[in-house]
């Protein structure tokens with residue numbers, strides 16, 4: 400639907416080599432600046448001539464934003480670390496395999512080579528109308544084109560919609576919520592470290608944003624505590640084409656068992672709402688229970704309570720129910736069959 404034109408609008412390109420310089424540039428240019436990481440989302444907006452920043456701050460030359468480091472209590476991943484590096488990193492694979500699995504299912508190898516973890520969690524909504532530049536709520540207008548009887552809303556939200564029914568399309572975001580990650584954000588007034596859940600915002604908080612980033616903000620790193628290192632992980636993504644595609648829905652869970660009893664659990668889904676949803680009610684219901692198909696069944700039903708389908712996305716309710724059911728109950732033949 401987007402009209403592709405050949406020439407991007409002109410902007411000043413800045414290529415800082417330190418976080419401090421990037422921050423100065425972002426503060427200097429305020430709302431006229433655009434942060435660019437891998438450029439996969441950024442260039443879509445620029446080439447479609449829908450976003451027209453005056454200054455582009457390219458983070459690719461900042462070495463301190465790259466790589467995976469051990470910390471006293473887990474690991475820290477620089478925001479500019481590519482998804483491929485995340486997938487291949489031995490410690491991520493060994494201890495935090497949930498993130499490696501999620502990152503490996505993002506898009507295609509080429510996109511994972513260029514796309515960064517920081518960009519993946521900060522990417523914008525993929526709603527057709529919004530991406531094509533239609534003046535909807537999310538773009539600052541006063542209408543939603545997707546939430547109408549004939550709107551294209553097959554990929555849209557079933558939970559927590561508020562005027563805007565777009566979903567967060569990130570695959571790594573629910574894995575980071577399940578791993579209880581913290582996001583390190585530099586702001587003009589100092590550093591903020593927020594829980595993964597609180598990095599993302601829904602339309603009830605701010606309809607024009609998907610996360611807490613404001614002009615002048617920079618996501619520098621994501622910290623994963625060792626709390627869930629080596630836990631039992633489950634990640635599943637359902638998409639239209641397995642070769643590469645955004646999730647119609649995904650689920651991520653981290654679980655510690657004592658025998659067959661679920662001792663500790665965190666679970667999140669994405670592409671069900673405008674932000675990844677941690678399913679606390681499910682966690683509370685299954686904690687202390689045996690990890691069985693029956694427990695999975697209860698969890699799946701609980702997960703979709705309150706879900707409201709749009710005209711063309713009713714399938715997402717059984718999809719979410721079954722994803723949660725499999726994440727909690729484990730994948731048994733009977734679970735796949737129903």
Ligand SMILES: Cc1cc2nc3c(=O)[nH]c(=O)nc-3n(C[C@H](O)[C@H](O)[C@H](O)COP(=O)(O)OP(=O)(O)OC[C@H]3O[C@@H](n4cnc5c(N)ncnc54)[C@H](O)[C@@H]3O)c2cc1C
Nearest residue numbers: 436437438439440441506514515518519521570618644645
């Ligand atoms: C064809 C295609 C298919 C895709 N399929 C999937 C998929 O299946 N699953 C999935 O999860 N993703 C998918 N993506 C998204 C892709 O994986 C990228 O991760 C994502 O678009 C952005 O990553 P990036 O590093 O290119 O960031 P950019 O595009 O440069 O940035 C994305 C946004 O985040 C902001 N930003 C980035 N880094 C920072 C930072 N450090 N601080 C502040 N702001 C920042 C930018 O300003 C921009 O608004 C797909 C993308 C494409 C083009």
Ligand code: SF4
Nearest residue numbers: 526535543563564565
């Ligand atoms: S779902 Fe959101 S992004 Fe899409 S048209 Fe409606 S308001 Fe805009």
